[in-house]
Amino acid sequence: QVQLVESGGGLVQAGGSLRLSCAASGIIYTLNDMGWYRQAPGEQRELVAVATSEGITNYADSVKGRFTVSRNNRWMTVSLQMNNLKPEDTAVYYCNAIATTSLGENRDFWGQGTQVTVSS
Secondary structure, eight states, rough: OOEEEEOOOOEEEETTEEEEEEEEEEEEEEEEEEEEEEEEESSSOOOEEOOOTTEEEEEETTTTEEEEEEEETTEEEEEEEEEEGGGGGOOEEEEEEEEEEEOOOEEEEEOOEEEEEEEO
């Protein structure tokens, strides 16, 4: 089983910065993609950023140039540096990971979520 633990959420003024971190633990054979999703009230969950095991990153258009996702494969962590935050970035951010377990199964895992609130 794989567990994801997030940290770094909070309240910040518009234009400020926050850094989210997520650590994976458990019995993992291969840790594949790791990334972040967010869910704002009344809106659909959306992909924010993702990083492959090879270091390739992808971002939602709304955060390009402002957010940076990075990962450390040795410690099985993924971080999201968020700069120039806007009120529309306010949401619950969820860490996501796709992992191959010791049983040979590819599964999608989620963290519990961390609240990011950006005041105008």
